[in-house]
Amino acid sequence: MQDAFSVIYHVRSTPKEIAGRAEAIALEQSVELPRAAVRDPHIVENILARVESIAPLGDNLFEVAIRLARVTTGDEPAQLLNMLFGNTSLQEDVLLVDVVMPDEMLSAFVGPRFGVTGLRALLGAEARALTCTALKPQGLSSAQLADLCRVFARAGIDLIKDDHGLANQSFSPFAERVARCQAAVEQVNAETGRRCCYVPNLIGSPRQIADQVRICRELGVRVVMVEPMLVGMALMHELAADNSGMAILAHPAFGGALRIAPELLFGKIFRLFGADAVIYPNYGGRFSYSQQTCKTLAENLRRPWGEVKAAFPVPAGGMQVDRVQEMLDVYGRDVILLIGGSLYMAGDALLERSRAFVENVQKGFVA
Structure with a gap:
């Protein structure tokens, strides 16, 4: 294959059977036929996937690299995912771990439109880490959510996002909520000179999301x-490709439903398909990711990768205000710290706690 890329899997198997398992993955992810049934020389030479390498990892676990033809992806997001892990995702002994693509293949996908540099310029924060919080809980009216926006904007939080559970419910309809929250943040920005951004959640069918984009x-x-x-990675890619002038914050909801390593899914695939910043479960919170997983994920979002812009890591999920310095030490300045519940626990002192969060980030020392 002249134009190909590599896909890396972790496969549970015995040493005796691993060569057959690897060959079966190559067939499943390319021609979906027994090898003997593929007689066309062109397909054998240019389409049929190849087992590139097999390496033992211990305890009947192996790393398998498969070489796939780029032409089979159509340079299209959904088909790329299909070729990476379509039918093989149904096999419980296989984990999709990584993908290695040449620069010319990477350039077929839009990547982040803003990226780290663009988001910093948008928010007027050229050097420090950024701050984020979420509007919670479900059940509040649009007016109540707008009041929260005012509090958080006065505290100086950079990104004030909808909780991912906020959609188009009767208690805070999308159009009404976005209008009220956007106006609230703009009002405070006019008073303070800051550039805080309200971040509405786009969720629904493709037609509904198109209408939501228009409203935004x-x-x-x-x-x-x-x-x-939930809504489709191809849809996010299309939104980024549309170059609408709006940056994209990607949320990981439903991301644990597939056997794809989070370092790949959140750290590389979301970035490739247009996310300017990616929320993911941080270590030491409500979820079970290790510190090393989180650090690798963040590095994948920010490291040079062809012409694909770097994206912001957004560690989240039960983070506390008193962990700000720890997070800065681990992630450095190119990070967005997302804290929700720890702020709300302040009750009537929400504004003061939120200001303390912002101040801690602004003064935090990064080694």
Whole structure:
């Protein structure tokens, strides 16, 4: 194959059977036929996947690299995912771990439109770490959510996003909520000179999301949030390719439903398909990711990768205000710290706690 890329899997198997398992994955992810049934020389030479390498990892676990033809992906997000892990995702003994693509293949996908540098410019924060919080809980009216926006904007939080559970419910309909929250943040920005952004959640059918995008554009929204695993990664890619002038914050909801390593799914695939910043479960919170997983994921979002812009890591999930310095020490300045519940626990002192969060980030020393 002249134009190909590599896909890495972890496969549970015995040493005796691993060569056959690897060959079966190559067939499943390319021609989906027994090898003997593939007689066309062109397909054998240019389409049929090849087992590139097999390496033992211990305890009947092996790393298998498969070489796939780029032409089979059509340079299209959904088909790329299909070729990476379509039918093989149904096999419980296989984990998709990584993908290695040449630069010319990477350039076929839009990647982040803003990225780290663009988001910093948008928010007027050229050097420090950024701050984020979420509007909670479900059940609040649009007016109540707008009041929270005012509090958080006065505290100086950079990104004030909808909780991922906020959609188009009767208690806070999308159009009404976005209009009220956007106006609230703009009002405070006019008073303070800051550039805080309200981040509405886009969720629903493709037609509904198209209407939500229109509303956001009309209201001057600059950053939106999507859950790619719920609404579709191809949809996020299309939104980024549309170059709407709105940055994309990707949320990981439903991301644990597949056997894809989070370092790949959140750290590389979301970035490739257009996320400017990616929320993921941080270590030491409500979820079970290790510190090393989180650090590798963050590095995958920020490291040089062809012409694909770097994206912000957004560690989240039960983070406490008193862990700000720890997070800065672990992640450095190119990070967005997302804290929700720890702020709300302050009750009537929400503004003061939120200001303390912002101040801690601004003064935090990074080794």
